[in-house]
Amino acid sequence: MTEKVIIMKASGLCKSFANNGGQNHVLDMIDLEIYDGDFTVIMGASGAGKSTLLYALSGMDQPTSGVVCYKEGKISGLKEKEIAALRAEEFGFVFQQAHLISNLTLFENVMVTGYLSKKRKEKEVKERAKELLGRMHVEKAMDRLPSQVSGGEAQRAAIARAMINEPGMLFADEPTGALNKRNTQEVLDLLTGLNEKGQNILMVTHDMKAAIRATRLLYLEDGRVVGEMTMPAYRKEEARSREKQVEAWLSSMEW
């Protein structure tokens, strides 16, 4: 078996919030490695610190202490401007809500993010935006405003936007949390397809249907990683047996 390559690493990661004169320790000395090629899923009870961990790893928020490294470089300690540049070039984000800019079409929303990076010329950004919206099955809606498309279409456009700069890591926080069953499956199929082509994904979810897409699952409890499980790449025929496997793992975590 080939050795796994570490793409992200957190050491001694802590995050505390002031709370009625005391401190609420939301991340409690997390040591964590994320491997290249994985579809990593973080689960855990509400309030366990999942979103906080995602924000700290992605540089969206600063940890109270500890170090985050991406590839060979440290994110912690970079200036805000440098972190913003790294995020624009290397990271993509998908949230529960699509958060598209309301007065821009889906196509323009994707392009604007492409312009933030210096990786491509304008013409190339346009071509890639179109190609991605096609891959996400929203080409028909791409000239409409976010208010004129369905929630599923908006979320698929948000994934296209997250992918426009070929991110080294795609972060997703409950990306299917606001979608119906059909759109959930479609978004998960798209994410699985991206991972199959090598896209690194780090996703927080409560949803069993989403969790079974993982190649590696982490369980967070009170700001600590207390459990982990790896699985082979997702195959549709095995969905039921994966569900059973994840359910058994979660119940051993007292989920």
Ligand SMILES: Nc1ncnc2c1ncn2[C@@H]1O[C@H](COP(=O)(O)OP(=O)(O)OP(=O)(O)O)[C@@H](O)[C@H]1O
């Ligand atoms: N900016 C903040 N200020 C104060 N407390 C915060 C802040 N952000 C998060 N917290 C607290 O940190 C804890 C963890 O929050 P977090 O959002 O990371 O949980 P989560 O695991 O993502 O939960 P959920 O599944 O409900 O999204 C919660 O108790 C929350 O109230």
Ligand SMILES: [Mg+2]
């Ligand atoms: Mg959360």
